[in-house]
Every structure is written in structure tokens, then in C-alpha cells.
Amino acid sequence: MNDILRSSTCACGQVRCTGIGQPILSAVCYCDDCQAGGHQIESLPNAGAVLEDDGGTAYLTYRDDRFSCVEGAHLLVAYKIRERAPTQRFVASCCNTAMYLKFGPGHWVSAYRRRFEGDLPAIEMRTQTQFRASRAKLPDDAPSYRRFPPRLFWRLVLSRFAMMLGR
Numbered sequence: 001m002n003d004i005l006r007s008s009t010c011a012c013g014q015v016r017c018t019g020i021g022q023p024i025l026s027a028v029c030y031c032d033d034c035q036a037g038g039h040q041i042e043s044l045p046n047a048g049a050v051l052e053d054d055g056g057t058a059y060l061t062y063r064d065d066r067f068s069c070v071e072g073a074h075l076l077v078a079y080k081i082r083e084r085a086p087t088q089r090f091v092a093s094c095c096n097t098a099m100y101l102k103f104g105p106g107h108w109v110s111a112y113r114r115r116f117e118g119d120l121p122a123i124e125m126r127t128q129t130q131f132r133a134s135r136a137k138l139p140d141d142a143p144s145y146r147r148f149p150p151r152l153f154w155r156l157v158l159s160r161f162a163m164m165l166g167r
């Protein structure tokens with residue numbers, strides 16, 4: 001099922017990225033870095049919401065070789081929450097739309113779910129809920145974890161092998 005092609009676009013339509021096949025993971029993260037990174041981008045001029053109402057950030061995480069920016073890549077600007085942070089958040093500078101983040105050492109890209117259209121995979125887990133400040137009840141459509149669960153790392157490891165094997 002690697003032929004599913006999903007597009008994410010910035011608010012003004014100049015930047016478009018695509019993910020091929022099923023993502024490694026469809027998840028919502030509440031970690032302090034994702035919240036800080038989301039707020040940082042939301043504070044840019046004319047930026048739209050990055051975080052969900054309860055402080056979570058929903059991502060579709062793709063292998064590096066299955067995600068790319070196909071239009072307007074020259075408009076992407078990388079933001080970091082601190083100088084030495086390992087993660088860069090790429091923003092379409094035309095309209096200050098958060099597009100995806102890249103954790104330096106990793107083999108994956110986490111694309112902001114809210115920028116995608118069409119039929120999206122269900123949320124599979126919510127991670128780092130220890131940082132969740134909202135008092136709203138957590139949705140029970142997927143398991144929640146206070147940290148990053150072994151299941152998440154296992155998915156990443158398997159996807160790394162698949163990528164090495166060219167599958």
C-alpha cells in the first residue's frame with residue numbers, strides 16, 4: 001500500500017509537501033518541546049494555530065525517503081526552540097505555516113497533521129501526556145502514555161530496517 005500519496009499545504013498554497021504510503025506513526029505529542037515549538041511558530045505574524053486546543057500536536061511521521069517538499073521548498077525556514085536543540089521546525093515563510101519537523105539524528109520527518117487534506121490515518125497514540133496542562137479529558141480513541149512508549153521506539157527501529165532494505 002505504498003501508493004497512497006498525501007499532500008500537506010501551507011495556508012496560502014505556495015508550499016506543498018507529500019508523504020508516500022502509510023506513515024510510520026500517526027500520533028499526538030504533548031512534550032514540552034513540541035508545545036514550545038508550536039507556541040514559537042504561533043507567535044509569528046499572521047500564523048495560524050499549530051497546537052490543538054489541549055496543547056497537543058498531531059503528526060504524521062514519515063520516513064525521510066517518503067516525505068518531501070515538492071513545491072515552494074525555497075520558502076521553508078527552520079526554527080529551533082534553543083540554539084543547540086536537535087530539532088528543527090520548518091515553516092512556510094510565505095504565510096508562517098508550520099509544515100514539519102526534523103529531529104536531526106533521526107531517519108524520519110514528523111509532518112503537522114493539520115496541514116493535510118483528505119482521509120487521514122486514525123490517531124494511534126498520545127505521547128508525553130506528563131506535560132499536558134489541559135484539564136479536558138483525554139480522548140479515549142487511542143492509548144495515552146506519560147512518556148514515549150517502547151511501542152513508539154519499536155516502530156522507528158522497524159522502519160529503519162525497512163528503509164535500509166529498500167522496502
Ligand SMILES: [Zn+2]
Pocket residue numbers: 010011012013014015092093094095096097
Ligand atoms: Zn504559504
